[in-house]
Each structure stands twice: as C-alpha cells, then as structure tokens.
Amino acid sequence: MAKISQHFLYAFLLHAVLISARCQATSEHPKKHVVAFFIFGDSFLDAGNNNYINTTTLDQANFWPYGETFFKFPTGRFSDGRLAPDFIAKYANLPFIPPFLQPGIDQYYYGVNFASAGAGALVETYKGDVIDLRTQLRYYKKVEKWLRHKLGNDEAKMTISKAVYLFSIGSNDYMSPFMTNSTILKSYTDSKYVGMVIGNLTTVIKEIYKMGGRKFAFINVPPLGCLPTIRNSNGSCLKETSLLSTLHNKALSKLLRELEEQLKGFKHSHFDLNSFLEQRINHPSQYGFKEGKSACCGTGPFRGVFSCGGKRLVKQFELCENPNEYVFWDSIHLTEKAYRQLADQMWGGGVGHPHVLGPYNLMNLFQT
Helix, strand or coil: CHHHHHHHHHHHHHHHHHHHHHHHHCCCCCCCCCCCEEEEECCCCCCCHHHHCCCCHHHCCCCCCCCCCCCCCCCCCCCCCCCHHHHHHHHCCCCCCCECCCCCCCCCCCEEECCCCCCCCCCCCCCCCCCCHHHHHHHHHHHHHHHHHHHHHHHHHHHHHHCEEEEECCHHHHHHHHHCCCCHHHCCCHHHHHHHHHHHHHHHHHHHHHCCCCEEEEECCCCHHHCCCCCCCCCCCCHHHHHHHHHHHHHHHHHHHHHHHHCCCCEEEEECHHHHHHHHHHCHHHHCCCEEEEECEEECHHHCECCCCCCCCCCCCEECCCHHHEEECCCCCECHHHHHHHHHHHHHCCCCCCCECCCECHHHHHHC
16 A cells, blocks of 8 residues: 555656646746757756656666655656756746656747757667657757747747757767677777767757857766776776766867857857866865765665666665765766756856856856
8 A cells, every 4th residue: 555655646746746847838938038948968967858758767767766855756857856957947047947758848938858868979879768969959940940930030030049058968978888888989999989979969069050059058078987887896987988088078178169160159158077076076075075986876886886766677776864965876977966066166157167168157158
C-alpha cells in the first residue's frame, strides 16, 4: 500500500508541476516585451525532455532521489534540485523554461528548452537514445515558424533577435568513447575529432543566426577526466579525457572570436565551466562545500558508479545526508548549490572575471 501511495504521490506532484509550467508557458502573449530564452545541449541543461523519448534510465532522471531538495520529487533534471537555466530564468524575470517535448507546451513566447541528457554535437553520440544537437535545431525551426505565424514577421523578427540562446554541448562527444568502449577515437586524431564537434556546433550557430538570432551564450566543457565517474581509482584525473576538454575549449574560444568578426551583430557570453569546476573540486571549502571529488549519490570509489536511484545497470547506491556539502550530486552532474553558484557567476560576473571569458555576461545579454 505504501508503495502504491508513493507512486500516486509522485504522479500527482508531477502532474501539478506540469500544469503550473503549462499555465506559465502558454499564457497569453505578454503585453510587455520579454526576452525569450532558448536552451540547447545536454544533461547540464536538460529540464526533462528525456522523460518523453524512448530511451534508457542511463539518460533519464525521472526517479527518486533526483529532485529531492527543491521540487521534492523527480522532474527529469539531473540534480537534487534546480539547474543553472532555472536560476538564470528567474534572474531574467522569466518563468521556468519548459522542455520542448513536455505535453501541453504549445506556446513559446518566453522560450523553450531543447536540451537532452546524453546529447552531443555529433549525431553518432549515443545515437537513438538522445536528441542530438541537429535535431534540437530542427525543433527550434518549428518554434521559429510558430513565432512568425503568431506574431507576424516584424514582431517575430524582434523576438528572435532579442532572445538569448544558451548552449552546453560537447561533453558527451568526448565521454561516450570511454563510457562505451568505442574505438572511434582511434579513427581520428584528437584535433580532427574536436574539429568535427566544433564544426557541427558552428553549423547550428550559423543556422540560428541566419534565422535572426544574435545573442548567444556558451558554457565550455568541464574537466571531464576529473568527474567521479571517470577519475582513476587512485584519485588522479584521467588525462586522455581532460586533454580532449582542453582542446575543445581552446577551439571554442577561437570559434567565438572568429564569429564575432564574421557575423554582424553577433554577441556572446562565454563561461569557463572548466576552471569554475576545477577550483571547487580541488578547494571545496573555499566555496562552501565539504566534498569536491566524491559524489553525493552513487557507489564505488568517489561514488563514481552511475547508479544513483538504483534504476540503472548497477542497483546499489549510497546517498549523502546533505547535498549542499557536495559539488557533485551524482557521478557526473552537480548539486543545486553548485548550479546556483554557476548561474550567479554566468549572470553577474564582470568582464575580467576569471570564469567570464567575455565579452558579455548573461545579465548584459538579456538587457542588451
């Protein structure tokens, strides 16, 4: 009976939040012009799209203890609570930005979230189990068409140009070969492989720019070799994946400088998640944490086995008492406290801030 009650309670709470999000996202066209927020990428940004696709629990977070602290039940976010875009939306005076695939979401005045856990810039990354970046772009084109139909060309053009487009992509392209024992990295040099990832991202950026998008925000790739799931059992970071992170981040910086020169009116914010996370992993107490290397939820060394919730391949997991003491929630993703710190710095960090690679922070982009 208790088990049935828990399932009923989860279904009721999820339904209540979906109704609330639908009411916010499908309200009448706001009288005062708002800056829409469109989100692309992977599990660092996914607000629940993977709840609605045919995939495995490796790419879903719609079960306890995900969501336990803020929402009190799982929403599909890979954290104990909110993600960085949830805080950014709040700072921009927007409601929660809903997942594109959430049932009942059929108006997009405030924006929408296309991100999918496990997604990469390469179609081959976890193919068939995730919504790759190219497909996310295809979904955006549907939204762009809807805006033009609802608002007319002139107002839609203004909405699209004033909107902010946030990206977090690449991590899965570099992690998947190590997680799946793929030999794809043997077919390319590291620089060639990174070039393929950056090339696909470039294509998507230019497509959105061609449709009228002008304000873009990017989170670079974290120190992948230092994530609990990849870290060596002796405590050292896995050099091969960290090298790919470094190559990607250098290529992304170069790309954004080039686009700024090539594309008239192109504005961007670029946040250095890599150094942000590295500092908290190595010096957690300086940022209000007790633990920087081990995850709150999981099993094995550093709780690096991706078993949080017991619904994946490994059923055993341990759960910490206080997620606020941890940088990592599970073996890959961050706690709400870490995501809040990330959002705060993305929003208000000034030019010259060590993690804001410039030239805008997100507050500037939303207000420009």
